[in-house]
Amino acid sequence: MRTLIRRIWNVFAILGMTVTLYFLLLIVLIYLQARHDELRPADAIVVLGTAQYNGKPSPVLSARLDHAADLYHRGIAPIIITTGGHGPDPLYTEAGVGKVYLIEQGIPESAILTEERGETSWESMVEVQRLANAHQIRRIVLVSDPFHVLRLKLMARHLGLEAVGSPTRTSPISDQPLVEFAYVVREALGITHHEMQQLLLSLTTWSPKAPSADFSHQ
Numbered sequence: 001m002r003t004l005i006r007r008i009w010n011v012f013a014i015l016g017m018t019v020t021l022y023f024l025l026l027i028v029l030i031y032l033q034a035r036h037d038e039l040r041p042a043d044a045i046v047v048l049g050t051a052q053y054n055g056k057p058s059p060v061l062s063a064r065l066d067h068a069a070d071l072y073h074r075g076i077a078p079i080i081i082t083t084g085g086h087g088p089d090p091l092y093t094e095a096g097v098g099k100v101y102l103i104e105q106g107i108p109e110s111a112i113l114t115e116e117r118g119e120t121s122w123e124s125m126v127e128v129q130r131l132a133n134a135h136q137i138r139r140i141v142l143v144s145d146p147f148h149v150l151r152l153k154l155m156a157r158h159l160g161l162e163a164v165g166s167p168t169r170t171s172p173i174s175d176q177p178l179v180e181f182a183y184v185v186r187e188a189l190g191i192t193h194h195e196m197q198q199l200l201l202s203l204t205t206w207s208p209k210a211p212s213a214d215f216s217h218q
Contacts, residue, residue: 026188033153034146038164042077043137044113046128046163048121048144048152049084049094057094057101059172060145065098067168068143069105076166077141080107081131083115083124121148122194125155138162145171147184151191158198 047068051058057065068080080102084094095114103109113131118124132140139162142152149165156163173180 023188023192026191027184030147030150030184030187030191033150033165034167037166039071039076039141039166040139040164041075042139042141042164044079044081044132044135044139045071045077045141045143045166046081047083047098048124048142048148049082049098049118051087052084052089052092052094052097054089055092055097055100057097061094061098062101063168063171064143064145065101066105066170067166069102069107071141071143071166072107072111079111079113079135079137081113081115081128081140083118083128085117085119085123087119121152121190122155125152125159125161129159129161132161139164141166143168145173145183147173147180147187151187151194154191154194 045068047064050061050064052061065082071077072080082095082098082102084098086093093114093116095116099109099112099114102112113135115124115127115131117127128140131137140156142149142156142163142165144152144167146167146169149167153163153165173183
Protein backbone atom coordinates (compact mmCIF):
# COMPACT_ATOMS: atom_id res chain seq x y z
CA MET A 1 0.00 0.00 0.00
CA ARG A 2 2.81 2.38 0.91
CA THR A 3 4.51 1.60 -2.40
CA LEU A 4 1.32 2.46 -4.29
CA ILE A 5 0.92 5.74 -2.40
CA ARG A 6 4.56 6.60 -3.07
CA ARG A 7 4.11 5.92 -6.78
CA ILE A 8 0.99 8.06 -6.93
CA TRP A 9 2.80 10.84 -5.08
CA ASN A 10 5.73 10.61 -7.51
CA VAL A 11 3.38 10.84 -10.50
CA PHE A 12 1.74 13.98 -9.11
CA ALA A 13 5.13 15.47 -8.22
CA ILE A 14 6.42 14.91 -11.76
CA LEU A 15 3.20 16.29 -13.22
CA GLY A 16 3.45 19.37 -11.00
CA MET A 17 7.07 19.96 -11.98
CA THR A 18 6.22 19.55 -15.67
CA VAL A 19 3.37 22.05 -15.48
CA THR A 20 5.54 24.53 -13.56
CA LEU A 21 8.40 24.25 -16.06
CA TYR A 22 5.97 24.62 -18.98
CA PHE A 23 4.48 27.76 -17.44
CA LEU A 24 7.90 29.27 -16.70
CA LEU A 25 9.04 28.53 -20.26
CA LEU A 26 5.89 30.17 -21.61
CA ILE A 27 6.57 33.31 -19.56
CA VAL A 28 10.12 33.44 -20.93
CA LEU A 29 8.83 33.04 -24.50
CA ILE A 30 6.32 35.86 -23.96
CA TYR A 31 9.09 38.19 -22.77
CA LEU A 32 11.39 37.18 -25.64
CA GLN A 33 8.67 37.83 -28.21
CA ALA A 34 7.84 41.12 -26.50
CA ARG A 35 11.39 42.36 -27.06
CA HIS A 36 11.45 41.37 -30.72
CA ASP A 37 10.10 43.59 -33.48
CA GLU A 38 9.65 41.55 -36.67
CA LEU A 39 8.66 44.55 -38.76
CA ARG A 40 8.65 44.03 -42.52
CA PRO A 41 6.46 45.17 -45.43
CA ALA A 42 2.97 43.71 -45.30
CA ASP A 43 -0.50 44.04 -46.79
CA ALA A 44 -2.15 45.35 -43.62
CA ILE A 45 -1.47 46.52 -40.09
CA VAL A 46 -3.82 45.03 -37.50
CA VAL A 47 -4.38 47.02 -34.30
CA LEU A 48 -5.85 44.98 -31.46
CA GLY A 49 -8.49 46.92 -29.61
CA THR A 50 -8.65 47.63 -25.91
CA ALA A 51 -10.53 50.03 -23.67
CA GLN A 52 -12.09 53.25 -24.92
CA TYR A 53 -14.00 55.73 -22.79
CA ASN A 54 -16.96 57.67 -24.17
CA GLY A 55 -15.61 57.57 -27.70
CA LYS A 56 -12.01 58.36 -26.78
CA PRO A 57 -9.23 55.76 -26.80
CA SER A 58 -7.61 54.86 -23.50
CA PRO A 59 -3.88 55.64 -23.16
CA VAL A 60 -3.11 51.98 -23.92
CA LEU A 61 -5.23 52.01 -27.09
CA SER A 62 -3.78 55.39 -28.11
CA ALA A 63 -0.27 53.95 -27.87
CA ARG A 64 -1.23 51.07 -30.16
CA LEU A 65 -2.91 53.38 -32.65
CA ASP A 66 0.02 55.82 -32.65
CA HIS A 67 2.37 52.95 -33.46
CA ALA A 68 0.10 51.73 -36.27
CA ALA A 69 -0.12 55.27 -37.70
CA ASP A 70 3.67 55.56 -37.62
CA LEU A 71 4.03 52.25 -39.47
CA TYR A 72 1.52 53.40 -42.08
CA HIS A 73 3.33 56.69 -42.64
CA ARG A 74 6.59 54.75 -43.00
CA GLY A 75 5.02 52.75 -45.82
CA ILE A 76 4.96 49.38 -44.05
CA ALA A 77 1.44 48.59 -45.28
CA PRO A 78 -1.30 50.42 -47.22
CA ILE A 79 -4.15 49.35 -44.93
CA ILE A 80 -4.83 49.53 -41.20
CA ILE A 81 -7.42 47.23 -39.62
CA THR A 82 -8.81 48.39 -36.28
CA THR A 83 -10.47 45.74 -34.14
CA GLY A 84 -12.78 45.44 -31.16
CA GLY A 85 -16.48 45.47 -30.43
CA HIS A 86 -18.61 47.40 -27.97
CA GLY A 87 -17.51 45.81 -24.73
CA PRO A 88 -19.51 47.43 -21.90
CA ASP A 89 -20.18 50.56 -24.00
CA PRO A 90 -23.32 50.28 -26.17
CA LEU A 91 -22.55 53.50 -28.08
CA TYR A 92 -18.98 53.07 -29.31
CA THR A 93 -16.83 50.22 -30.52
CA GLU A 94 -13.10 49.99 -29.96
CA ALA A 95 -12.61 49.62 -33.72
CA GLY A 96 -14.78 52.63 -34.50
CA VAL A 97 -13.02 54.80 -31.94
CA GLY A 98 -9.70 53.63 -33.35
CA LYS A 99 -10.75 54.59 -36.86
CA VAL A 100 -11.72 58.13 -35.84
CA TYR A 101 -8.44 58.53 -33.95
CA LEU A 102 -6.40 57.37 -36.94
CA ILE A 103 -8.19 59.77 -39.27
CA GLU A 104 -7.26 62.56 -36.86
CA GLN A 105 -3.64 61.37 -37.18
CA GLY A 106 -3.77 61.89 -40.94
CA ILE A 107 -4.63 58.37 -42.08
CA PRO A 108 -7.04 58.41 -45.06
CA GLU A 109 -10.42 56.90 -44.26
CA SER A 110 -10.11 54.77 -47.39
CA ALA A 111 -7.03 53.10 -45.86
CA ILE A 112 -8.87 51.91 -42.74
CA LEU A 113 -10.91 48.74 -42.32
CA THR A 114 -12.82 48.05 -39.11
CA GLU A 115 -13.66 44.81 -37.32
CA GLU A 116 -16.39 45.70 -34.83
CA ARG A 117 -17.71 42.28 -33.82
CA GLY A 118 -14.94 40.82 -31.72
CA GLU A 119 -15.32 40.87 -27.95
CA THR A 120 -12.17 38.80 -27.36
CA SER A 121 -8.79 38.60 -29.06
CA TRP A 122 -9.78 35.32 -30.70
CA GLU A 123 -13.07 36.68 -32.02
CA SER A 124 -11.25 39.71 -33.42
CA MET A 125 -8.66 37.54 -35.13
CA VAL A 126 -11.38 35.39 -36.69
CA GLU A 127 -12.95 38.55 -38.12
CA VAL A 128 -9.55 39.76 -39.29
CA GLN A 129 -9.21 36.50 -41.19
CA ARG A 130 -12.56 37.18 -42.86
CA LEU A 131 -11.45 40.68 -43.87
CA ALA A 132 -8.11 39.37 -45.08
CA ASN A 133 -9.82 36.86 -47.34
CA ALA A 134 -12.21 39.50 -48.67
CA HIS A 135 -9.45 42.01 -49.46
CA GLN A 136 -6.71 39.65 -50.66
CA ILE A 137 -4.57 40.42 -47.63
CA ARG A 138 -1.80 37.85 -47.21
CA ARG A 139 0.63 39.21 -44.63
CA ILE A 140 -0.34 41.23 -41.58
CA VAL A 141 1.60 43.16 -38.95
CA LEU A 142 0.13 42.67 -35.48
CA VAL A 143 0.24 45.78 -33.29
CA SER A 144 -0.51 45.49 -29.59
CA ASP A 145 1.21 45.64 -26.22
CA PRO A 146 4.45 43.62 -26.13
CA PHE A 147 3.10 40.93 -23.80
CA HIS A 148 0.12 40.32 -26.12
CA VAL A 149 1.99 39.59 -29.35
CA LEU A 150 2.92 35.93 -28.84
CA ARG A 151 -0.68 34.86 -28.23
CA LEU A 152 -1.85 36.84 -31.25
CA LYS A 153 0.75 35.18 -33.48
CA LEU A 154 -0.36 31.74 -32.29
CA MET A 155 -3.96 32.64 -33.06
CA ALA A 156 -2.98 33.91 -36.49
CA ARG A 157 -1.16 30.67 -37.18
CA HIS A 158 -4.21 28.61 -36.26
CA LEU A 159 -6.27 30.74 -38.65
CA GLY A 160 -3.81 30.35 -41.50
CA LEU A 161 -2.70 33.99 -41.46
CA GLU A 162 0.88 35.00 -42.18
CA ALA A 163 1.63 37.37 -39.32
CA VAL A 164 4.57 39.23 -37.82
CA GLY A 165 4.57 41.18 -34.59
CA SER A 166 5.45 44.83 -34.03
CA PRO A 167 4.69 45.73 -30.40
CA THR A 168 4.20 49.30 -29.32
CA ARG A 169 6.95 50.69 -27.09
CA THR A 170 4.95 53.56 -25.61
CA SER A 171 2.20 51.75 -23.71
CA PRO A 172 1.82 53.02 -20.14
CA ILE A 173 1.71 49.40 -19.00
CA SER A 174 5.38 49.02 -19.99
CA ASP A 175 6.28 51.64 -17.36
CA GLN A 176 4.80 49.48 -14.59
CA PRO A 177 6.83 46.23 -14.33
CA LEU A 178 4.59 44.58 -11.73
CA VAL A 179 1.43 45.38 -13.66
CA GLU A 180 3.09 44.18 -16.85
CA PHE A 181 4.13 40.93 -15.17
CA ALA A 182 0.53 40.35 -14.10
CA TYR A 183 -0.49 40.72 -17.74
CA VAL A 184 2.28 38.32 -18.78
CA VAL A 185 0.96 35.69 -16.37
CA ARG A 186 -2.54 36.24 -17.71
CA GLU A 187 -1.23 35.84 -21.25
CA ALA A 188 0.48 32.58 -20.30
CA LEU A 189 -2.84 31.30 -18.95
CA GLY A 190 -4.59 32.57 -22.08
CA ILE A 191 -2.12 30.80 -24.38
CA THR A 192 -2.51 27.56 -22.42
CA HIS A 193 -6.29 27.80 -22.62
CA HIS A 194 -6.24 28.61 -26.34
CA GLU A 195 -3.83 25.80 -27.22
CA MET A 196 -5.89 23.30 -25.20
CA GLN A 197 -9.03 24.42 -27.01
CA GLN A 198 -7.34 23.96 -30.38
CA LEU A 199 -6.06 20.53 -29.37
CA LEU A 200 -9.51 19.41 -28.21
CA LEU A 201 -11.05 20.82 -31.39
CA SER A 202 -8.60 18.92 -33.57
CA LEU A 203 -9.30 15.71 -31.65
CA THR A 204 -13.08 16.05 -31.81
CA THR A 205 -13.14 16.94 -35.51
CA TRP A 206 -10.62 14.31 -36.61
CA SER A 207 -11.88 11.23 -38.38
CA PRO A 208 -9.97 8.30 -39.90
CA LYS A 209 -9.24 8.69 -43.60
CA ALA A 210 -7.57 6.65 -46.28
CA PRO A 211 -3.75 6.68 -46.08
CA SER A 212 -3.50 8.73 -49.28
CA ALA A 213 -5.70 11.53 -47.94
CA ASP A 214 -4.39 14.66 -46.25
CA PHE A 215 -5.16 15.35 -42.61
CA SER A 216 -6.27 18.90 -41.90
CA HIS A 217 -5.43 20.66 -38.65
CA GLN A 218 -8.28 22.83 -37.41
